[in-house]
Amino acid sequence: MAKRQLLITLIICIVTALPAAAAGDYVLQSMERTDEFDQSRLLFGFSKLPGFQLKTSGQRVDLLLHQTSVAASLKTLPEDDKIVRVLFAGKPQELLVSILLRKIPAQVSATRSATTGQITLDIRWRPDDKHRPAIAFQLSGMPAAHQTLQGIATLQQSSAYAGHWKDFFRTFATPLEISIPLRATLPPLPPLAANPVDNSLNQLLQMANAGHWQALAKKLQNSPASPSHPRLLLHAETLLRTGQPRQALRVLEKQGAHRPGDHEPLADRATYLQAVAEARCGLPYQARCTLSLLLERKPGESHLTPQARLLQAELLLTIGRCKEACGILEEPVQKWPVALQRPVQWRRAQALAATGRTGQAEQLFRRLFSRSDHWAKYADIRYHAGLASLKSGQYRQAGNLFTLLEKQLRTPTGRGKALFYAARAAYLDNDLKTALVILEQLRDNFEGSEPGFRAWLALLDHRMASDRNPDFLQTARDYATIARHAPLRPLREEAALKQALVHYLHRQPEKAARLLQGFLRNFAGGPLRKEATALLSEILPRLIENLIRNGQDMKAVTLVEENRELLIDGNLSWPFLPALAQAYRRLGLWEKACKSYYFMIDRGPAGSQDEAAYLPLVQLLIDRGQYAMAASLAERYLQKFSHGKQRDKLFELQLAALEQSKRLDEAAALLKQARQPLTETIALQGARIHWKRGASQDIIDQPPLLDHTADGQLLRAEALFHAAHEAEAYPLYEGLRQHEEYAEQATYRCAQIKLRTGERRLALKLFARLTENGNNSFWARLARDAIAAQK
Numbered sequence: 103m104a105k106r107q108l109l110i111t112l113i114i115c116i117v118t119a120l121p122a123a124a125a126g127d128y129v130l131q132s133m134e135r136t137d138e139f140d141q142s143r144l145l146f147g148f149s150k151l152p153g154f155q156l157k158t159s160g161q162r163v164d165l166l167l168h169q170t171s172v173a174a175s176l177k178t179l180p181e182d183d184k185i186v187r188v189l190f191a192g193k194p195q196e197l198l199v200s201i202l203l204r205k206i207p208a209q210v211s212a213t214r215s216a217t218t219g220q221i222t223l224d225i226r227w228r229p230d231d232k233h234r235p236a237i238a239f240q241l242s243g244m245p246a247a248h249q250t251l252q253g254i255a256t257l258q259q260s261s262a263y264a265g266h267w268k269d270f271f272r273t274f275a276t277p278l279e280i281s282i283p284l285r286a287t288l289p290p291l292p293p294l295a296a297n298p299v300d301n302s303l304n305q306l307l308q309m310a311n312a313g314h315w316q317a318l319a320k321k322l323q324n325s326p327a328s329p330s331h332p333r334l335l336l337h338a339e340t341l342l343r344t345g346q347p348r349q350a351l352r353v354l355e356k357q358g359a360h361r362p363g364d365h366e367p368l369a370d371r372a373t374y375l376q377a378v379a380e381a382r383c384g385l386p387y388q389a390r391c392t393l394s395l396l397l398e399r400k401p402g403e404s405h406l407t408p409q410a411r412l413l414q415a416e417l418l419l420t421i422g423r424c425k426e427a428c429g430i431l432e433e434p435v436q437k438w439p440v441a442l443q444r445p446v447q448w449r450r451a452q453a454l455a456a457t458g459r460t461g462q463a464e465q466l467f468r469r470l471f472s473r474s475d476h477w478a479k480y481a482d483i484r485y486h487a488g489l490a491s492l493k494s495g496q497y498r499q500a501g502n503l504f505t506l507l508e509k510q511l512r513t514p515t516g517r518g519k520a521l522f523y524a525a526r527a528a529y530l531d532n533d534l535k536t537a538l539v540i541l542e543q544l545r546d547n548f549e550g551s552e553p554g555f556r557a558w559l560a561l562l563d564h565r566m567a568s569d570r571n572p573d574f575l576q577t578a579r580d581y582a583t584i585a586r587h588a589p590l591r592p593l594r595e596e597a598a599l600k601q602a603l604v605h606y607l608h609r610q611p612e613k614a615a616r617l618l619q620g621f622l623r624n625f626a627g628g629p630l631r632k633e634a635t636a637l638l639s640e641i642l643p644r645l646i647e648n649l650i651r652n653g654q655d656m657k658a659v660t661l662v663e664e665n666r667e668l669l670i671d672g673n674l675s676w677p678f679l680p681a682l683a684q685a686y687r688r689l690g691l692w693e694k695a696c697k698s699y700y701f702m703i704d705r706g707p708a709g710s711q712d713e714a715a716y717l718p719l720v721q722l723l724i725d726r727g728q729y730a731m732a733a734s735l736a737e738r739y740l741q742k743f744s745h746g747k748q749r750d751k752l753f754e755l756q757l758a759a760l761e762q763s764k765r766l767d768e769a770a771a772l773l774k775q776a777r778q779p780l781t782e783t784i785a786l787q788g789a790r791i792h793w794k795r796g797a798s799q800d801i802i803d804q805p806p807l808l809d810h811t812a813d814g815q816l817l818r819a820e821a822l823f824h825a826a827h828e829a830e831a832y833p834l835y836e837g838l839r840q841h842e843e844y845a846e847q848a849t850y851r852c853a854q855i856k857l858r859t860g861e862r863r864l865a866l867k868l869f870a871r872l873t874e875n876g877n878n879s880f881w882a883r884l885a886r887d888a889i890a891a892q893k
Contacts, residue, residue, distance in 0.1 A: 165212065267603055
């Protein structure tokens with residue numbers, strides 16, 4: 103019984119172990135991955151190389167391994183930006199390794215290497231996928247690269263001044279704004295009805311209906327206060343019409359003058375007057391809320407609806423909703439009451455100017471000014487009319503309006519700004535004498551304030567635009583002073599850019615570039631960033647090339663590193679890149695040199711610059727031990743430029759990379775392909791690769807070109823010797839006996855051949871010659887051993 107149980111157990115163990123043993127012949131022991139530029143390489147290590155099949159489908163790559171199992175200690179590849187997951191599936195006598203990728207690859211290939219015991223899976227990614235440009239690898243937060251280098255060469259953010267930067271001094275000035283609040287219109291309102299019982303009130307009403315507001319104000323001031331609703335409303339309107347909106351608003355709010363439902367016509371009038379008072383007190387949103395009580399009425403319910411709609415348009419203009427205001431004001435003028443037609447047209451002109459229809463606005467303003475009224479004296483109307491005239495080229499009219507406006511404004515800064523506009527109008531009208539006199543007065547009289555700095559800027563601009571600039575360094579210093587001390591950031595920004603521009607126009611590109619770099623740091627979000635970027639983009643390529651040409655590699659490289667964002671944004675043309683890559687090489691910055699060359703390949707259009715980048719890049723990669731990538735890029739060149747000038751050299755480097763990475767079988771397969779380049783160096787490389795593989799016959803089959811070098815002769819002779827073709831090997835060795843480096847080895851082989859062919863005496867003579875004079879070299883020691891063996 104015990105024997106039976108033991109037998110059954112033994113049978114079960116044997117049956118269970120058989121499949122494992124069968125599969126255990128080929129064990130997947132390791133998985134590794136390396137990424138280089140646009141290629142990922144997966145290395146599968148085995149206990150013994152299995153057969154395999156490779157299939158790809160979109161973002162999935164399947165590697166089917168025959169009779170293979172997975173080692174318990176295998177660590178799979180982690181998930182990252184390229185690989186989603188690696189899955190294993192067991193089949194009878196097969197192992198499926200399925201790799202899910204995040205994007206569809208351009209090409210997938212697999213090779214097996216008996217020397218390393220590995221299967222290599224190469225995945226090349228599509229060059230048109232969005233990823234960081236090669237020159238900016240390992241930078242975080244950078245934008246996606248452009249499709250080609252040619253696309254990058256076109257400025258992404260160009261400037262209208264590019265190529266004629268002197269015009270920037272003549273035409274650009276920081277927009278000037280004079281803060282003049284819009285004065286809400288208070289047109290004549292319908293007459294107030296007489297009070298049948300209050301004679302004293304009727305006298306006041308008669309004065310109001312006649313428009314004698316100043317006299318009425320004095321009368322109300324001397325008469326005793328009355329809590330009656332009509333009298334309070336009359337008092338509020340009098341205060342409002344005599345320029346006291348705050349007092350009027352207090353009367354209307356505190357005394358409860360507005361009582362909806364009581365005295366309906368007076369309630370509408372109180373609502374309207376309160377909205378006007380709030381507007382004139384600088385409370386446009388509160389005024390709109392108050393006015394909504396009138397605007398919500400149905401048509402015909404209120405006799406003040408037209409006045410309310412005009413006030414609504416004015417409030418919209420005040421808060422910047424000019425298109426909505428235009429919608430109200432562009433209604434045919436005949437639909438408005440006669441008393442409102444003129445103010446409606448004034449406001450319509452103002453709305454047209456605010457919405458960019460400057461020509462229409464200027465024509466309407468000119469027609470309205472031809473028949474002047476009290477609205478023409480409003481400061482806000484004069485201001486907008488002056489701006490419309492200035493923008494539409496009516497400089498003389500603009501100058502007159504701003505001169506009148508200057509006398510009307512109360513604050514010194516406001517008057518200075520109006521005078522500056524008058525000077526600009528005169529300057530544009532070619533009245534330079536008047537303009538320059540005003541600007542000099544402003545600079546001197548308003549020193550340290552906004553009008554003074556603006557005038558100083560304008561004088562410097564005139565000097566630059568008119569070529570009257572004998573001392574450009576002083577001009578640049580003046581711009582620098584304004585850039586430091588002007589009270590407004592936009593003025594400082596304008597002056598800083600113009601300072602850099604002065605240096606650029608006077609052939610000091612390095613100084614200009616430094617100033618522009620500081621400008622982009624200090625005014626990163628300013629309106630002139632585009633101009634500064636375009637100017638720096640124009641300066642840097644030639645500057646970097648000149649620095650490299652003059653041997654100032656470190657300065658050039660520093661400029662590139664400091665302006666990396668410009669490179670990423672694609673705001674530079676790239677003629678300096680080959681020279682930059684060479685500068686990186688000279689400075690020992692191999693990684694950056696590689697990435698610069700690869701950038702030309704990866705993002706450049708096919709052409710001479712693209713082709714020329716392959717050779718130095720592959721050489722650099724080999725020097726740095728990145729043999730896999732070097733071989734891949736050399737192969738890409740040979741495919742892309744089948745008749746390229748560097749074809750022979752790149753094939754040599756491809757073989758060298760494969761040889762160094764011990765991918766000898768791949769190298770041998772390449773050598774046997776038809777139409778491959780053939781030079782003395784390639785023939786020698788091929789022989790060396792075949793020698794390492796132990797393939798003597800492949801060396802023997804090499805073309806006669808191999809014998810043009812001593813190294814090639816030696817390899818062929820050694821291959822013939824090991825293949826027992828002594829008769830063919832002997833002449834080659836005999837010729838090499840005259841070669842200083844290989845003389846001893848060739849003499850020793852000649853002696854061996856003579857010994858094999860029975861010429862013992864001659865063989866011993868050759869062996870003895872090697873041991874003369876106490877020679878103790880490797881071949882001499884072998885010769886002594888051979889002599890001893892023959893005794």
